[in-house]
Amino acid sequence: MKRIAAIAAILCMAMAVPAFSATPYKTYTRTPGEGLSETQTAYEPALSITSVGELLLGSPSDVRVGYDGNLYIADTGGKRIIVATPSGDLVRVLGSGILSAPRGVWVDGSRTVYVADEGLEKTVVLDKDGNQIFEYERPTHPLFGKMAQYKPQKVAVDKRGNIYVASKGNTNGIIQVAGGSGGDFLGYFGANQTRVNLLTMFRRLVYTEEQMARLTDAVPVAVTNMAIDQQGLVYAVSTGDASAPLKKLNMSGRNILDVSFSDSEFTAVAVGLNGNIFAAARSGRIYEYNSEGDLIFIFGAPDDGKSRVGLFKTVSGMAVDERGWIYVSDSEKNSVQAFAPTEFADLVHEAFRLFDEGKYLESKEPWTQIQKMNSQFAYASTGLGEAAYRERQYAEALENFRLGNNRRGYSDAFWELRSNWLGSNLGIAILVLAALAALWQAAKWADRKTAFLTGARNAASRVRNINLVDQCMFAFRNIKNPSDAAYGIKHEGKAGWKSSGILLLAFFVLFVLEKYFSGFLFKSVPNGYYDLAGDFFTVFSVFALSVGCLYLVCTITDGEATLKELFAGAIYAFAPIFLIKPGVIIFTNVLTLGEGFFITLLNVVAVAWTAILAFLAIKNLNDYSFGKTLKVVLLGAFACIVCALLVFIVYVLVSQFIDFVSSIAGEAVFKLAKT
Amino acid sequence: MRKLKAFCRLAISAMAFIALACLTACAAKTPASPPAGTAGFYTKSVGSQKSLARVAELEGHLLVSENSFWEMYLNDETLGIIIKDKTTGEYMRSTVETPSSGDNKNWAGFCQSGVVLEYIQGTNLNMIRADMVNAKKEIELIYRENGFDALVRFEDPGISFALEVSLWDYGFSAEIPQSSIVEEKPDTTVGAIYVYPFMGHSVLGADAGYMLIPDGQGALIELKDNEKRFPSPFISSCYGDNIGLNAAEAWNDYWVLPEKILVPVYGMVHTDKKLGFAAIIESGAESATIEAWPNGASTIYDWISARFIYRHVFMQPTGQTSGTIQSRTERPNRIDIKMRFAFVSGDNAGYDGMAFRYRDYLTETGTFENAKDMSYRTQVDFFGQEKENWALFKLDVNMTDFASAANILEDLGFKTLSVYRGWRTGGYTAGSPALDYSPASGLGGKGGMKKLLDTAKELGDILALDANLLSISPDAHPFESLGSLKRVTGRTYEINTGSMVYPELRYLSPFKSLEAATKSNISASICLSGITSFLTAFKDGSYYDRADAAAIYSQAAEALGDGLVLDEPFAFLFKYGSSLVNMPTGGSDYIYSSREVPFLAIALSGQIPVYGEYLNFTPNQKESLLKLIEGGMRPAFLVTEENPALLRYTNRSDIYSSQYEMLHEQIKEHDKIFRKLDLATEGSAITSHKRSKDLAVVDYENGARIYVNFGDSEIIVDGTSVPALGWEAVR
Incomplete structure (x- = not known):
């Protein structure tokens, strides 16, 4: 009886309990980048x-x-x-x-x-x-x-x-x-x-x-x-x-x-x-x-x-x-x-307090608890990364910074790891390089004596002599002498639709590689994002539109270049990109943020060089003056904008018309079905 | 012949009138005259209350039936009834005696009616209400030993139906068979019907007590003067939203969607009278909504009711982006209304008493026949494989291979129930819609799976393979998705997932789900998911309502064999389950909800193992643990061998805490706690549940009592010390 009374005394407030349950709203946190x-x-x-x-x-x-x-x-x-x-x-x-x-x-x-x-x-x-x-x-x-x-x-x-x-x-x-x-x-x-x-x-x-x-x-x-x-x-x-x-x-x-x-x-x-x-x-x-x-x-x-x-x-x-x-x-x-x-928020606040006070090592415990509750909580990864960095556990720090998408921390940890690696492997690397150089010289010497590489040379020569390969390789002459390259395209049949197409495809591959496979520190798209179809459409439509519009402008400005020649000239102007971009992609995987200027420099050089070559190709192929070429380029850009606008308007009109027709038909079908 | 029939009916009616007149003349007081405003009303009675030993009247209602526990009184004009508890003398009305002067004519009529019809004229979006007070109508009453049948005909819409009310030991039942509904005018159809909407109503806190709504586990709406603070009522479809008709609520930035109604039960208790009822929708729940109106939301009354929807008016789009035409569903929904008003009185007059009534009903109907193993297990689920984008194709993200899962089971060292999710080729989201036995090769293939199943068997674990018979990815299965679920408008239902990998999902048509189930060649235990908590009207050539879909899903569950593990199932599937997983532990946080109660857990306790939502994702681990203990539920975890950070760029980026290495101590600790609890309760049923501010007191059939303290400080009750945020078991 006493027991029941005790319970009853507690139960008298039964209806004043605040609700604690799943919330009606979602909670978000930020993942840098x-x-x-x-x-x-x-x-x-x-x-x-x-x-x-x-x-x-x-x-x-x-x-x-x-x-x-x-x-x-x-x-x-x-x-x-x-x-x-x-x-x-x-x-x-x-x-x-x-x-x-x-x-x-x-x-x-x-x-x-x-x-x-x-x-x-x-x-x-x-x-x-x-x-x-x-x-x-x-x-x-x-x-x-x-x-x-x-x-x-x-x-x-x-x-x-x-x-x-x-x-x-x-x-x-x-x-x-x-x-x-x-x-x-x-x-x-x-x-x-x-x-x-x-x-x-x-x-x-x-x-x-x-x-x-x-x-x-x-x-x-x-x-x-x-x-x-x-x-x-x-x-x-x-x-x-x-x-x-x-x-x-x-x-x-x-x-x-x-x-x-x-x-x-x-x-x-x-x-x-x-x-x-x-x-x-x-x-x-x-x-x-x-x-x-x-x-x-x-x-x-x-x-x-x-x-x-x-x-x-x-x-x-x-x-x-x-x-x-x-x-x-x-x-x-x-x-x-x-x-x-919630308990989770309390932990986060405690970890942030310690972290903001610079007590990175003390903050490790709450961050670990948070990571246990949410392994994708970027701040916890960054916090643990900082703690590991201070404990000189650079590999662990690198992994945590990567999870936290923290580029600065990752860059620092990567620098330390790379420095350590170089410290312990530089001697061996130099020895390997020296050995390779010596081997190369020995091979050359032996080849001079015995011509044992003649077969390989002939095979390479045969490959180079294949017309398509020769046409593709001709792109690199553009770098050395743009005027000769234009002459070659125009008068010597050094470029064709196929070779130009292959080079355009190669450019697309480079574009994709740089976009999606650059190093973590220099990647410009979010992780997990891939849109190859969109990239394909973008690259090929922009190229086709640019060359097409330029050709139209050239035809009304006494240009001498054919569509094929303009197409080849444009893609052959990308030779600097073919040369530099592979290096850029490799460098993005081995350089840190502090060395990023080098990658920027290479990119600027590649783009500027390509622009100059493209300009010269238009000039030489059409036999224009400098001023006239500039005018044609600007007109071509304007034509591109007009064309894009036109396509957009046509698209909107057609889709509205289709919707109108389908709406009428849908209503008719529905009413017929009812009757 | 027709004239003869009419003459007979007239003669019988006349006799009934005479009998009724004699009876009423004998009564101490004649029944109240029809309420003011009653239009075009007349009643014909067939038979009489002659079977009763006495004639009695209560507040204008005549006694029509009684048994050892209850008396039922009827107002033959409004069909309102009163149920009186013979033990205590307390009673509950089903209609308002005198409407407030502030009520408009429609509301006054509604609240004074035992049954209310809403009908549709043409394709008018707004239904027209016909109640028992304002509408022109005819009622033919037939009295039976334990109740009465009322044939009601509303003159304006030309619609008639039969209401059959019977008194039982538990309370009373009310039925409207679909076969009794007659629509005389082709353009006027039944829209919806309310049956005893105002049963147990209250006015501005005149009664102490609460309404029970089936939100998640269950929530209470206190009967008190709300001072118009709650602008809107609780209105929710039984068994979730009808997305085939209503605007879809899929992925969104802002809101966590409200809990679905898993069990079609609601209730009302007047704690001052120690009288209440649990209203169980035995039939017709698929097309019913439950409405709870706290005072202030439109009227001064607190009332709770089911609304059975027969037809829907919807906007039929005609173009891709514009153009709509108003239409209505081509046939009425299949609804045989059957409601059980199971009354609770005395010490049972509470939400726990209602839960016992619901448990009785489930037991009577053989719901738990497949739940044979009540031994304690902790649920430890595995997540196998998912996909992430790559440049040219999608990559497998293997989170837990079969060998690792076997190692985890061995390491746990106690008996578990495990559901393996994402075990099939294609991973979790893009698994084949055909339910074939195709373990992902990246996880170990068929060989690996066989070893895992053998290990689980040796250890005495139950390992169920997840079978989601609902979702399909059109990206991964473009041809199979052509036959995916179409809304009533004929448009394919598409879900935006917000993910970059599979941004769109569709649902299988129920027929495709059934086909997949019947063709399944999986011999292992199965966890049925997806269709267990989804129900919609759809179009597949012609219109199918939710009752059709429920019947198809039931067939699919039956085809998969006995003893399924059911993932958050609706009540009509309970009978196919050996255990229920992913059951809600809370509610939707409605502003009018004064308190959440473990109604569902109490009802199911001791009958079938019930597992809660995954504990690894809850922000308040201690509170969640206590909630499970309070309801007698069991804990569940989702584990992976790998760090879930790998899932960040997949469709299941919501799995952010699952690595076994991090969770294993917590899982083992929880297992110890719940085994201790199970030892005390011996898997028996809850017989009483009371909750104070911070203390819950739960009694079990075997005599065990569990105290659960949700507060920050220790509580001493009856000499037992219950630690802060802790629990204690006594016998």
Whole structure:
């Protein structure tokens, strides 16, 4: 009986259990060089607060975590600040009867509450009991600007008491005001920039000031939300700023953060443990970065219409508490949703903390645990690679950096391994090379005495004398003497359709080899990606289009070259590529990133040399002057663009026509079948 | 002849009316008059309640049947019933007594009706509702010893059907045989039918209790005033989405798809009255949706019901990219509605009681006949081969060859259930749709497989070969994929996988799946997957509904022999299984769901081995372990010999944690834990399950009691200390 009573006492709270289960959204992490990949859930929805005590939330616009651990919710619809425990129980209500439309809230160490009130067009300061201490109206300082708007949306306060206000429609930046009774305007801070491109440069040249003012993309966007970390650095997000929607501003207001993945619709930002940065897009995607701006996780999602927790309609604010729980307000769903980190996320955070502190060896344990839970987690591979590198286990480091797709680390480990290999094998390698050279000289000497290589020479000669082989090999004369080569093509039958076709095929092979089989450090396509059909189409169609268009232009500009000659001239101009590219492909497998300039140099030489030879081939084959050749080349390029456009238009028209006909036929068939 | 028949019917009806009038005159109080707004209504009664020893009335309903446990009262105008618990005197209504003034006419009629028809006129997308209050109708009642039959005819659509309600020891059953449905107008057809949608309803938290929805393991929706916080209800098709008709939800960037309804059961409990019911859809579930409406989502009522859909209106595309025409399915779905409302009362009035009722039903229907081996095993699955791109062709990625799998089984040193996935030539994604015995040569070929099977047999392990009879890769099997599944529109159903290797997958037509099953030459144990958790209407010459597909899949399972291992199966396939794997441990996180409960695990406990989802992919290992213990489920792992990083560029890049070298300690540790649990429970069934904030208390048939502590601190209960995030067994 006693046992039953004990159980019953515990069971009386049976219906208050928060749900912990599979999340309704996917979680992604970043694999350098490959984009995003799915991973275990990092944060689970732990709580959905739609009412605090008896108070229903009405369009909550912001949420912050105070030093007391409580949540401060800007309840815009209720015209108040609701203070709640992390589990959603009511602590107190502030600002009732004072506030009009609180959109942003901040709480400092002394529990003083700062409220950005759009309705009052003021920033209101309340003490911990809700009494109004100060209010800051629109600054009257001339530098604030006559036309500048003051409709406070969000507010933040640094340790010195300086107040930062993000105002709706104010594109000059964050408004910085001195705290206390003064409230002096200190200036603008962290203004966004407009993107300068060719179009804007052109507009600036020709548009009047009025016209420029009317262009929305000529004006920078306003800062949407802010946060301040322990060091006093300000983090800002700006909805609509595609180039840098998330910024970490130094004391002078300059952005010092470069994030690899972001969202131009960021509306909320918070700083968590270890300086990790959280930014949330309006739609509901939440991004977590480490303090350096490396993306760790993306989770959360827009509402799917199925009323599932952890999904959003309009994210308006975000905060992180000491446990690492994230609180996100949703002004459309009238809720604040809490997310708790999983065991996996806790491990990742611990590993990052150690790693960022430079404790690579200490971080090995958590990274190992993470790799056990997710062998494809690139950061774990990189972390283990760094640890192994410091332990001088370069082979292990190389493998881990490879798994983590970390090119810099891989390059360093490879350099060490190569250096070690050379150190222990250089002598032998030199000896082997010397032996080979001696053998070669001995063979030559013996051949002079006994002519034992005559058979081989004759066989090689017979092969060279095969017309097709001879025609293919003629390409290399182009390198030595382009004029002779043109003469040979035009008058000596040194090139044919077959030989040109074979060379084009050889070029395609080289193209494929370089694209897919370059060394890990210099490969330009993601691992696992192959598209030979696409490559084939690209190479052959571009070549055919270029030669075809050039031929058309030549025929109307008194050119003397036939299509066959132009085709041969063009492909024979690729001789430098045939010479250099195999070397480039080999070098990409043995050089490190630091030596990459050599590969770049070889590529530049190959391409430039080919371009010159192609130009000379067009000139010599058509007997053009230099100027006329230039004109023909430019006209040919223009013709290519026109042709491509034409093909595209024809394709669209034909496909629409086919769809129209099939739609009519489909409907007719359907109706006939019904009758 | 017809006149004579009509005369007879009239005479019988008149007699019935007289009998009924006499009976009602004897009653203490006459039944309530038809609700306001009742239009064109009349009832003819055949027979009477004369078989009953007494005449009784309850809230305007007349007693029509009773047994040792229950009394059933009927309102012959709305066909609403009341079920009264004879032991406690508590009862549940199936209709709202007095609609709220805020309800519009349609809602008021709906909530006061025992049965509601929705019909389609032409190809109108919106169904028209005919309820028992607002619609012009005729009802002919025939009373039986244990219930009544009601022949209902709605005048406007010209549709009639028979509702047969019977009282049993468990509660009552309600049936609408398809043969009783008559459609008089060619252009007006039955769209959908609700049967006792408001059974056990509540209003704005007037009753304490909850609704049970079959989301994953099961979830509860608390009966309380929601203050309009929940804008939408739970509406989900039994046995997953009908992708042959509805927009497909395949691979997407954002969402994890909600759990499918594996078992067509829902329930309602009024904990204050200690009365509730589990509604089991015995027949017709293939074309049913389950709807749970918490108050605030449209009305002030909390109600839960099944909706049986007979016909669908859909958009038929006529062109490749544009042009659609509205159409409706060419024939009604095959539905013989049969619902069992199994009541629970007293201490059983809870989700666990409902689970026991469902277990009783499954046992009665011989569902567990193939589950003969209940001995404890840990599930350790193998992943064999997958493909990755290369320049000229696709390369094999061999993850676990047969010899390595045999070594792993030997190393584990305990009895396992193992499913070998990706064992066939072509690998996991591009394996041949024909279910032939073709072990991948890269994994060891037939010789290697034979040795592995022999090893497993020697060790006493069950090794089942995965047979996915659903997916087909058009890249790998272009000719076979020509006959793949077509939606009702006639368009081939295609799935974007988001992978670079096989970016598109299709599904086999059910007939092709059946053909593959019947021609299978695999003599080893089989794990049936794919079709076990997929059901759709489709077109193969003519229209086939989901009941047809279910029948075909059942035949396919039967053709593969007894004792299949079933991968996350729908309930209609349970009977072919010796064990169920990959069963959900959680739910879909619906915002109105106040709590998840292991309803399904409780129902199946002690009857068939149930294994959870792979533990190696869960972010909260401890919590997942405790959930399994709480539900009496068994752990499962997916292992590979090689590092799963090799799968990064394959279709199965989602396997990111599987290397045996890293997992073996964890697997062995879990095996120890669950063997200890099995020793305590002796594989018996759960007889009680209660959960507090952090503590779950689970009682077993053999007298064992398991405490599971989900909290961060130790709990002492009845002198037993349950460690934080731990469990304890007592007897």
